Amino acid sequence: MRDFLFIIRGGQDRYNQNSPEEMQQHMQDWQQWMDTLAQKDMLVGGQPLMNEAKTLIDGGQKIIDRPLAEGKELIGGYLLIKANSLEHAAGVAKECPSNEYHCSIEVREISPM
Template sequence: MKEFLMLIRGGQEKYNSVSPEDMQKHMEHWQQWMGSLAQEDKLVGGQPLMNEGTTMTERGKKVIDRPFAEGRELVGGYLLIKADSLVHATEIAKDCPSFEYDCSVEVREIAPMD
């Protein structure tokens, strides 16, 4: 099996306005989905990301300390999964609970380091 990275973007506006009860249901959906991936030995790892970070440019000489802008391009989290192909990984990603909050999911194969 190959490894694939899912980058989950956007949804902050909806996440920030959801009721605690709806957020609890959403988190339960995440637990069920990730639990099933783990049972199938497809889940390698994943975490939500904080909004604060740094950006380095000029070969690392310039460091910008900042919160990342909210919006459609904000990367809110990632998952690392195992799948047979990009098509298979994309099928797995279609069930991502973040779609409930209008997020997008980018699926990329991890390049082997030989």
């Protein structure tokens, strides 16, 4: 099996419209999905990300403080999984609970060093 990174963007606008009960259910759905991946020895790790960031530009000469608070640009989190192929990993991404909120998930294979 090879390592893949899921970069999860967007969806927060719809998610933030949920009631507390709906948010709790969504978190339970996430936990169940990740537990299933772990049971299949596919889950390597992953976390949600905070909205604020620093971006280094010009070869690291400048640092920009960026609140990333809106829209499809916002990376809400990442997941590292093991899968047999890019197609297999994309199929796993289709089951992500955040798809319900019309997020986008970029699936990238991690290149071995």
